[in-house]
Amino acid sequence: MKASKLFAFSAIALACAMQGAHAQTPLKTIKIGILTDMSGPLADAYGPGSVRAAEMAIEEAKSQFPGVNIELVSANHQNKVDVATTIARKWYDVEKVDAIFDLVNTSVAIAVQGVARERKKIDVPITGASSLTGQHCSPWAIHWSTDTHIQTGGVTSGVMATGGDSWFFITADYSGTREMADQAKAIVKKGGGKVTGEVLFPMGSTDFASAVVAAQGSNAKVINLASGGQDTVNAIKQLAEFGLVAQGKRIVAPSIFLTDIHSLGLKAAQGVVFVDSTYWDLTPETRTWSKRFAETMKRPPTPQQMNVYGAVQHYLKAVKTAGTTDSDAVMKQVRATPINFFNTKNGVVRENGSVVRKRYVFQAKSPAESKYAWDYLKVAKELSLEEGAPVPVAESGCNFTSK
Incomplete structure (x- = not known):
């Protein structure tokens, strides 16, 4: 065999071995952040209840991740863009948070989504504006809530x-x-x-x-x-x-x-x-989950807090299937996996991050x-699914290549 061909073959074999080693690297830690309004006008609907909902999703998922440490951090963005983006940068860059959820307040959500997009990190707003999956869209964002x-x-x-x-x-x-x-x-x-x-x-x-x-x-x-x-x-x-x-x-x-x-x-x-998309008293399933939530919070959850639970649960399912917290691998599974939990059946995360569900x-x-x-x-x-669907992807104004 000629030296050049031998070198090429060896390089390919080494690359494959490295890929295999990477694929087999065990997942040790998953770190989730809840960035929310903890003390302002949106705190009752989100705030501490969003943190508790995320805790419940993590508690339920732990048995599916033997040997993996699932960490939760939370912070108050005070409805200030500069505060929110400072926290997000620290979480992504220093504390190695894999995904940030909640992000109530559209100005905050848009700003943090920009921070996440720059770092190819996942963010999941549980807040309104359609522009989050339009002009501000990101390949690594899921707009989980009901949009404007x-x-x-x-x-x-x-x-x-x-x-x-x-x-x-x-x-x-x-x-x-x-x-x-x-x-x-x-x-x-x-x-x-x-x-x-x-x-x-x-x-x-x-x-x-x-x-x-x-x-x-x-x-x-x-x-x-x-x-x-x-x-x-x-x-x-x-x-x-x-x-x-x-x-x-x-x-x-x-x-x-x-x-x-x-x-x-x-x-x-x-x-x-x-x-x-939901209400605590809508179905037997929502009532059962809400009763558990109320044991700690002393009142039923808001739809927004229920959606934090669902979003964290869906994310962890995607991480489990992907076997990694790599954003691209996880988002591939996020889109490929139907959304199924107590208040959503066979929902879909579309290409631009918008969600189709009941x-x-x-x-x-x-x-x-x-x-x-x-x-x-x-x-x-x-x-109907059509009546309750976000703006069609082709009409949303989302363009990943322009970012």
Whole structure:
């Protein structure tokens, strides 16, 4: 055999041996981060409950990873982009976190997704904006939650179809909620409806008097609250105090949380509609899991916390199948593996990271309809997979090669 051919053969054999050795390297540690709002207006719906949900997913998965240490770290991003990105860089670069979950607050989620994309690391937002799988998409991101396209589409079209043809918007002034409001306005205008006005407010506001007066003066039939957490609670309380709920104004809050309805009480929240993928009291399976969650947290989980559990569980399944925490190998399995846990059957993670799964239009019950603690919601409509799907990948604006 000629020397050149022998050298080539030896190089190939060495490469194969190295690949085999790499493939056989035992998995020792999986490190997961929950980066969330632990003390601000979104903490009730996410926060410590998200951490507990991740703990539950890890506890259940440990038997599938003998000899592997699954670590969980958590931190408060304080709804500040600079704080969130500093933590994310430290976690990925220094503490060797393999994947970051939760990332509530769209500005935070977009910024951290940029950090993760630069490092080819996995991030899993449980927050709204469709742009996370559009212009801000990443090959290593999974947008696990209900996005703004789904939240606005199902609710806005339904309200328009039942006579809600004039709309006033009260919008939190940050990227995700502005995106949500703009999507709803487009649907209203396309359907022949009228947008009578809009008031923007800073996150964390407590005084909505001027916004409520403007909404009342607009004579709109529908008031859309593009906001979340305590902001939504404060706005609805003041809409009720000014008599707009009693006047029959329809309140649409696409991003309202179960904890918001609890804070408001059904007298103020009754009739509010929104889209989500689950609810603690939806099925026997959700009730069983929620009972376990409540043993520690002393209340049922929000859909967002339930989705943290599902996302962490699905990620760990992918790691198990891949036999590694390498981002490319894991994401290949994330997309190839159907999503199956207590509130999702045969869901799919698409190429751009968006998730197709069952979703519902929920409506807050009246006080008379509620029969026990936290019995707050009923299913107004069960959406088909098409009705509840994110923007089609080809129309999403996602372009991995431009990053």
